Amino acid sequence: MSNELTRLTLTAAREGLAQGRFSAVELTEAYLGAIDSSAALNAYVLATHDKARAMAQTSDERRAQGDVGPLEGIPLGVKDNYATDTVRTTAGSKILGNFVPPYESTVTGKLWADGAVLLGKLNQDEFAMGSSTESSAFGPTVNPWRKTGSTTKLVPGGSSGGSAAAVAAQLCAGAAGTDTGGSIRQPAAFTGTVGIKPTYGRCSRWGIIAYASSLDQAGPLARSVNDAAILLRSMAGHDPKDSTSAPIAVPDYEAAVGASVRGKRIGIPVEYRVDGMSSEIAMLWDRGAQMLRDAGAEVVEISLPHTKYALPAYYIVALAEASSNLARYDGVRYGERVAGRDIVEMYEKTRAAGFGPEVRRRIMIGTYVLSAGYYDAYYVRAQKVRTLIKRDFENAFAEGIDAVLAPATPSPAFGIGEKSGADPVEMYLQDVFTVTLNMAGLPGISVPAGLSSEGLPLGLQLIGRPFGEEGLFSLAQVIEEAAGRFPVPEAWWA
Amino acid sequence: MSVDQATVRRVAHLARIAVTDDEVAHLQGELNAILAFVDELAQVNVDGVEPMTSVTPMQLPLRADVVNDGDCAAKVLANAPLAEDGFYAVPKVVE
Numbered sequence: 320m321s322n323e324l325t326r327l328t329l330t331a332a333r334e335g336l337a338q339g340r341f342s343a344v345e346l347t348e349a350y351l352g353a354i355d356s357s358a359a360l361n362a363y364v365l366a367t368h369d370k371a372r373a374m375a376q377t378s379d380e381r382r383a384q385g386d387v388g389p390l391e392g393i394p395l396g397v398k399d400n401y402a403t404d405t406v407r408t409t410a411g412s413k414i415l416g417n418f419v420p421p422y423e424s425t426v427t428g429k430l431w432a433d434g435a436v437l438l439g440k441l442n443q444d445e446f447a448m449g450s451s452t453e454s455s456a457f458g459p460t461v462n463p464w465r466k467t468g469s470t471t472k473l474v475p476g477g478s479s480g481g482s483a484a485a486v487a488a489q490l491c492a493g494a495a496g497t498d499t500g501g502s503i504r505q506p507a508a509f510t511g512t513v514g515i516k517p518t519y520g521r522c523s524r525w526g527i528i529a530y531a532s533s534l535d536q537a538g539p540l541a542r543s544v545n546d547a548a549i550l551l552r553s554m555a556g557h558d559p560k561d562s563t564s565a566p567i568a569v570p571d572y573e574a575a576v577g578a579s580v581r582g583k584r585i586g587i588p589v590e591y592r593v594d595g596m597s598s599e600i601a602m603l604w605d606r607g608a609q610m611l612r613d614a615g616a617e618v619v620e621i622s623l624p625h626t627k628y629a630l631p632a633y634y635i636v637a638l639a640e641a642s643s644n645l646a647r648y649d650g651v652r653y654g655e656r657v658a659g660r661d662i663v664e665m666y667e668k669t670r671a672a673g674f675g676p677e678v679r680r681r682i683m684i685g686t687y688v689l690s691a692g693y694y695d696a697y698y699v700r701a702q703k704v705r706t707l708i709k710r711d712f713e714n715a716f717a718e719g720i721d722a723v724l725a726p727a728t729p730s731p732a733f734g735i736g737e738k739s740g741a742d743p744v745e746m747y748l749q750d751v752f753t754v755t756l757n758m759a760g761l762p763g764i765s766v767p768a769g770l771s772s773e774g775l776p777l778g779l780q781l782i783g784r785p786f787g788e789e790g791l792f793s794l795a796q797v798i799e800e801a802a803g804r805f806p807v808p809e810a811w812w813a
Numbered sequence: 814m815s816v817d818q819a820t821v822r823r824v825a826h827l828a829r830i831a832v833t834d835d836e837v838a839h840l841q842g843e844l845n846a847i848l849a850f851v852d853e854l855a856q857v858n859v860d861g862v863e864p865m866t867s868v869t870p871m872q873l874p875l876r877a878d879v880v881n882d883g884d885c886a887a888k889v890l891a892n893a894p895l896a897e898d899g900f901y902a903v904p905k906v907v908e
Contacts, residue, residue, distance in 0.1 A: 421888035520869050533868060562874055563867075631851040642828060649829070651901050656894035662904045663829070671831035679830055683840065684847050686828040687816070697851070702864035704857050709865065743843055744850045760868030785869065 324349035325489040329393055329546035332492055336382070336392045343382070343392025346492075347375035347436050350394045354438060354490050359812040362475075362485040364399050364457045365407055366439035374436040381434065388434030390553055396491035398482050399440040400447055400528040401427045401537075406437070410528040411445040411455035411478075414654045414673025424526025425558045426495060426537045433553040438491050442481030445675045446645065447502055447530045450749035452480025453739055454677040462510060462732050463488040463807045467774035470811075473732040476506030476749075482540045483510040487807050493541040493550050497527060499534045500633055501753025504765035507540055508727035508778025511767045511805030513547045513795065514540045518786050519760035520565035523558030531640035532563075534633075534757040543804060544766060544795045548572035551788065567786060575789035576796045581615030583794065586720040590626035591752060593729070600726045600777065603769050607724055607779040610768075610801035611794065621720055623711040628704050629755040634747060635688050635701035636758070642685025648673060680743060709759040716784050722794055725752050727765040727778035752780060762788050766795040767805045776805045815845045 324346050327335060335341055354366050371394065378392040397403060400410040402420035409415040423431075431437070444454040451474035452460040462475040463484055475484040479496030483506030486494050496503040498516035507514030515538045522537035529535060539550035552573065557566045587608060592601070608618045650656035650669030657672045659665035674682070688697035715723065729751055738746045756763040761782055768779040779798060783791045816824070821841050825832040832840065886899050895902040 418892055421885070421891060518869070520871070559874070559876065563869075563871070565869065565871065566874075625857070628854055628857055631853045634847065635851055635854070646829075650894060651903055653892035654894070659904070662906050664831075665904055666829040667826070667831035670829055674830070680840065680843055680847070682828050682830065683821075683824050684844060687820075687824045687844070687848075688851075690824065690827060697854075699864050700854055700857075700859060701851075702866070703859035703862040704854055705865040705868075706862050707857070707859070709868065742846050744846050747847075747850070758868075 325353050328543050329492040329541060329549060330543065332393060343375040343378040343436060344372065346392060347371050347394045347438070350438055350491060353813070356813045357488060357490050360461045360463060360484055360488055361458055362442055362460050362481045362488065362490055363396065363439045364409065364442050364481065367406055367437055370406065371436055371438050374431070378434055378436060388432070389549065390430060391434030392436065393434070393492050394436040394438045395430060396438050396441045396482060396485045396494040397427055398443050398479050398494065398496050400443060400497055401495060402526040402528070403427055403437065403440065406440065408440065408528070409456070410447070411443045411457060412673065412675070412678070413456040414648045416456065416655060418653050422526060425523035425560060426527070426554045429553055429556065430495065441485055441494060444478035444480070445678050446528065446641070447478040447497055447499055448641070448677050448681050449477045450501065450505055450746050451738065452477040453735065454675055456675060459735050460484050461735070463812065464510060464732060464775055465811065472735045474509070474735055476509035476732065478502040479540060480506050483507055483512055483514070486510070486512045486540045486542055488810070488812070493539055493546055495537060495554065496540050497535060497537050498757065499530050499637060500757050501750040503538045503540060504753050504763055504778070504780055505728050505749055507765040508767070508776065509732040511776030511807070512540050512542060513544050513764065513766050514538065515547050515551060515764040515788065515791065516756065516762060517551060517555060517788055518762045520563050521555045521762070521786065521788070523556070523561040523564045525558055525560040529644040531637040532644060533640060534637055544792060544799045545573060545576045547764070548576050548792045565786070570789055572789060572792050575792040578793040579615065580611065580793050580797055583616040583721045583790070584719050585611050585616050585618045586621035586715050586723045587618060588621055588623040588626065588723060588725060590623050591725045593751060597730060599771050600729065603777050603779065604724070604726050607768050607798055610798050611724065613801065614797040618724070621715045621723070623715065623755070625704065625707045625711050626755060629708050629758050630747065630751055632701040632704040632708065633750070633754040633758055635697050636705060638681045638685035639689050639698050640685070642682045642689065645678070645682055677743070705758050708755060712759045712761060722787070722790055723782040725780050725782065727752060727780040731771040731773070731775035731777055756782055761785060762791055764791045764795045766798050768798050768802045770805065815848060816841060
């Protein structure tokens with residue numbers, strides 16, 4: 320019975336609960352059982368059994384009273400950079416190894432208010448800095464997917480790698496992730512799941528541990544386009560506690576799933592055909608364009624001339640903001656403290672011991688590009704380039720383009736340890752197709768569209784106008800219907 | 814642009830991160846790889862382009878200047894490595 324329940328999409332589980340075929344308590348127990356036998360994946364850094372059972376019990380009681388929220392009784396996992404009241408929250412870092420927030424993030428608070436159940440906290444790259452979930456203080460998460468006939472361990476992508484792995488491995492009905500440069504969409508592509516980064520300002524950032532505040536956005540990872548639409552509706556919305564959150568009403572995204580895309584103009588950016596793109600990815604992209612054409616959309620080539628500068632500009636803007644945001648980890652208010660002769664030595668030793676190597680590197684680069692004499696050459700220039708990147712998209716939209724179709728990643732999932740060599744830039748190139756959106760504040764959805772020759776999932780990305788998430792759900796549904804869904808073939812870890 | 818080892822030490826100090834001699838050599842290579850990568854931006858013509866300050870056009874919201882949260886010192890201090898008498902405790906700062 321338990322596999323029968325965890326196999327259901329969120330949409331199907333919602334229906335089963337509504338029809339009384341099973342209770343929230345039964346559904347939650349099935350997921351807790353699956354989590355307990357998934358240690359080999361290292362997707363969860365904390366399973367909250369007692370809290371999950373209590374929340375499920377309360378949900379069943381509410382339902383019995385006729386009080387049914389949009390996510391009533393749905394068990395979810397949450398990336399460990401969302402503050403969860405009285406539940407340890409580490410952002411994958413040793414420096415927050417014992418941090419227990421006395422408050423709840425706005426987005427997770429909305430999920431619980433809509434009836435969802437917290438199963439636990441999900442692994443991630445330390446402070447969301449990475450594309451493989453290998454930089455977590457808890458060790459890497461393993462992708463539930465393996466190459467056909469191989470037992471080599473692959474990364475699930477990152478930084479929301481625990482979220483993506485848990486959704487794909489059916490260890491939660493859906494998950495909350497965050498995306499600063501591709502951290503929802505790239506892991507979604509690596510695990511055959513659907514992930515959407517909404518428009519900057521669509522979800523509140525309050526209570527989410529900050530990496531780069533002008534780029535960070537919350538969003539869901541899910542097993543179908545419809546599941547993602549249901550989750551985003553609950554997560555989105557204005558929050559007075561986040562001055563960058565948009566005071567715009569949240570539409571019923573689920574109603575957009577299945578809507579016609581006839582007559583929509585889809586742009587194919589020529590600059591995304593980067594050197595060395597694998598023929599598999601290029602073919603997938605062509606097939607995706609054909610799927611949209613078959614559904615009545617018009618596909619045209621467009622130019623986004625500043626695309627190649629998005630990644631270097633991103634690494635200046637994001638790391639500058641990170642160096643500022645992470646100044647708060649000083650061993651005074653929370654986290655581990657290492658004693659020193661004086662307060663400066665205490666700071667230096669605390670931060671050297673508490674941060675992992677990638678975080679230390681990123682803070683130092685950010686400090687450097689903001690330091691006297693380099694600020695104009697690096698930071699101000701990068702912010703100007705950011706204006707140009709955004710203008711590229713504005714020009715395309717002004718010419719009548721409704722959405723842009725691009726690959727989600729340059730390759731399928733790679734092996735653990737494969738890209739953690741001496742050159743950090745090799746890992747940064749993972750984000751080549753995803754960072755442009757964060758730089759421009761635009762929404763993007765990653766939807767699985769096929770398998771590689773080695774049997775690994777590949778994703779396509781649709782990029783929309785500001786607050787055009789509904790259109791993205793309609794287009795992504797076309798791809799999901801044409802390409803099918805991609806469940807993990809075998810639960811080898813259980 | 815590239816950094817020498819003295820710059821690595823200076824930046825580490827600015828960032829308040831202790832580094833060992835071994836780490837300085839590694840960091841120099843890694844930081845220079847990243848800086849070489851971002852140097853590509855020097856090719857872009859940014860004459861007359863405004864630096865982005867806000868990715869979405871919006872007006873900063875204002876609220877009434879009143880206390881709307883707080884009175885929870887014990888909760889706030891619960892995560893402190895060291896607290897005394899309702900305050901964070903740190904090594905002596907002022908002589």
